[in-house]
Amino acid sequence: MSNSTDTYAVPGVGAGLLDVYRRRYLLKLIVRKELRVRYRGSVLGLAWSYVKPLVQYVVLFFALGIVLRVGDQIPNYALYMFSGVIVINFFSEAFSNATRSIVSNAALVKKIYLPRELFPVASVWVAAVHFLPQLIVLLAAALLSGWHPDIMQLFGALLGFVIVAVTATGLGLLAGAINVFFRDAENIVDMLMMIVTWTSPVLYDWTMIRRLAAPWVLTIYQLNPITVAVELFHWAFWYPTVNQPVELPPHLLVTGFIGLGMAALFLVIGQIVFRRLEGHFAQEV
Amino acid sequence: MGAAVIVKGLKKTFNLRHSHSMKETLVWLAKGRKGDLTKKFDALHDVSFEIQPGETVALLGFNGSGKSTLLKLISGVILPDQGTVRTKGRVAGLIEVGAGFHPDLSGRENVYLNAAILGMTEQEIQEKFDDIVAFSEIEQFIDTEVKFYSSGMFLRLAFAVAVHTQPDIFLVDEILAVGDEPFQRKCLAKIKQLSDEGRTLVVVSHDLDMISRICDRGVVLSSGTVQFEGPADQAVAWLRERN
Ligand SMILES: Nc1ncnc2c1ncn2[C@@H]1O[C@H](COP(=O)(O)OP(=O)(O)O)[C@@H](O)[C@H]1O
Ligand SMILES: [Mg+2]
Numbered sequence: 001m002s003n004s005t006d007t008y009a010v011p012g013v014g015a016g017l018l019d020v021y022r023r024r025y026l027l028k029l030i031v032r033k034e035l036r037v038r039y040r041g042s043v044l045g046l047a048w049s050y051v052k053p054l055v056q057y058v059v060l061f062f063a064l065g066i067v068l069r070v071g072d073q074i075p076n077y078a079l080y081m082f083s084g085v086i087v088i089n090f091f092s093e094a095f096s097n098a099t100r101s102i103v104s105n106a107a108l109v110k111k112i113y114l115p116r117e118l119f120p121v122a123s124v125w126v127a128a129v130h131f132l133p134q135l136i137v138l139l140a141a142a143l144l145s146g147w148h149p150d151i152m153q154l155f156g157a158l159l160g161f162v163i164v165a166v167t168a169t170g171l172g173l174l175a176g177a178i179n180v181f182f183r184d185a186e187n188i189v190d191m192l193m194m195i196v197t198w199t200s201p202v203l204y205d206w207t208m209i210r211r212l213a214a215p216w217v218l219t220i221y222q223l224n225p226i227t228v229a230v231e232l233f234h235w236a237f238w239y240p241t242v243n244q245p246v247e248l249p250p251h252l253l254v255t256g257f258i259g260l261g262m263a264a265l266f267l268v269i270g271q272i273v274f275r276r277l278e279g280h281f282a283q284e285v
Numbered sequence: 286m287g288a289a290v291i292v293k294g295l296k297k298t299f300n301l302r303h304s305h306s307m308k309e310t311l312v313w314l315a316k317g318r319k320g321d322l323t324k325k326f327d328a329l330h331d332v333s334f335e336i337q338p339g340e341t342v343a344l345l346g347f348n349g350s351g352k353s354t355l356l357k358l359i360s361g362v363i364l365p366d367q368g369t370v371r372t373k374g375r376v377a378g379l380i381e382v383g384a385g386f387h388p389d390l391s392g393r394e395n396v397y398l399n400a401a402i403l404g405m406t407e408q409e410i411q412e413k414f415d416d417i418v419a420f421s422e423i424e425q426f427i428d429t430e431v432k433f434y435s436s437g438m439f440l441r442l443a444f445a446v447a448v449h450t451q452p453d454i455f456l457v458d459e460i461l462a463v464g465d466e467p468f469q470r471k472c473l474a475k476i477k478q479l480s481d482e483g484r485t486l487v488v489v490s491h492d493l494d495m496i497s498r499i500c501d502r503g504v505v506l507s508s509g510t511v512q513f514e515g516p517a518d519q520a521v522a523w524l525r526e527r528n
Contacts, residue, residue: 008371012361026401037389111384113361114402184307279364
């Protein structure tokens with residue numbers, strides 16, 4: 001914050017996401033606050049976020065492999081699914097918490113001025129903190145299956161992560177702002193999350209969609225930024241462990257950059273809507 | 286060197302009945318927007334004044350006259366529907382008890398959070414932390430979650446943080462009243478000190494004797510408009526006549 005005393009400021013009007021960057025220390029405190037409040041009174045605390053993905057992996061391994069025999073169609077199916085599942089987990093936690101973030105921080109929003117974009121952004125950071133243990137479980141499982149990625153595949157994973165983080169921030173700004181006025185938004189988002197989980201190639205692979213749908217439907221399907229990120233994760237963490245021929249979706253990196261473009265578009269739209277509505281947050285929340 | 290605070294043609298409208306349901310709104314839209322979805326109410330209209338750097342100004346008026354709303358507009362918590370507010374320098378406000386505090390965090394964590402919200406850097410906070418706690422005189426409870434604090438303890442911590450941010454403009458609402466006698470005296474001494482340092486103060490209080498003692502000027506609000514503006518003792522006298 002500048003301390004210059006010779007220019008006039010307009011109180012309550014900030015620079016949006018740029019202010020979040022300028023006030024990184026405050027962002028850090030808010031992220032820490034969210035984590036503290038979340039694990040208050042819990043003995044294991046953040047360790048829960050290691051236990052949950054481990055259990056999820058074991059359940060996928062037994063339920064889908066041994067009961068449903070998915071492994072007959074997809075080699076290393078547990079790794080395939082888990083690498084997609086953690087993308088969806090990250091997205092849904094980030095998006096749904098960002099949607100609730102303004103309302104759940106009403107105590108701060110109502111009584112004091114701070115750049116309100118901090119709250120949705122902090123939600124995405126909290127989800128990223130919870131993503132880390134899942135990534136570690138994934139890496140351990142991949143290494144046990146003989147993982148040997150090349151540099152492009154690792155880049156693909158990073159790209160996928162950024163796509164999801166940016167998409168969740170953009171949509172979270174949008175839905176978080178709308179949620180102040182219509183609490184219906186959080187229910188709509190929960191429903192959307194269910195749809196995203198089942199429309200992304202997490203529990204099946206993209207060739208199954210190709211068999212069912214017209215080529216243009218497939219193209220649209222593959223442009224969904226979350227689908228893009230899931231496929232990038234498959235490419236980075238599952239594909240290098242497979243030693244029989246499998247068919248990857250075409251032009252993965254190209255769709256990756258298109259996905260990033262879509263994510264950036266969501267961010268711009270989210271920021272614009274947020275700025276439009278922000279002026280009424282304090283009195284309506 | 287111009288004014289520290291410029292308020293021009295300010296109007297603030299609130300919705301009295303809040304609707305947070307999409308269903309109600311859709312029904313209202315479907316019926317061709319008949320009637321008002323929400324009842325509207327002007328908390329402030331056509332309010333203009335300036336505050337010079339270094340001035341101590343009292344905002345006076347009965348409950349509901351719009352004093353807190355005006356302070357919130359100056360601090361930027363809410364935005365005007367018409368008119369403009371301009372401020373020069375760092376603004377800190379003690380507008381509501383517990384503003385910028387999170388109930389589930391300890392006093393210590395809240396000092397960091399609150400000070401960062403008011404614009405202090407990590408290093409500044411670390412340097413001033415001990416002074417802040419010492420000023421608040423609640424060392425013993427600094428690691429207790431603030432939801433167990435009394436409103437007086439809240440005030441102590443909030444006041445201590447706010448004055449240590451070295452604000453150029455300091456806004457103080459009625460909340461000083463929740464402090465005990467010795468702490469109120471300490472706050473008043475601090476307010477005088479800030480004023481002597483050339484900082485700008487805007488104070489709301491119902492303690493009219495105190496107002497005429499410490500303030501240079503008074504602005505009297507009634508039903509959201511400025512009714513009187515002048516030297517503090519005249520403003521107090523004006524208000525007393527109509528009591
Ligand atoms: N968020 C809000 N929504 C609706 N009405 C409000 C809101 N905030 C304040 N008001 C109304 O605005 C008027 C002025 O309030 P306020 O500024 O708090 O008065 P004062 O501080 O002078 O007692 C009151 O009638 C109050 O009910
Ligand atoms: Mg008030």
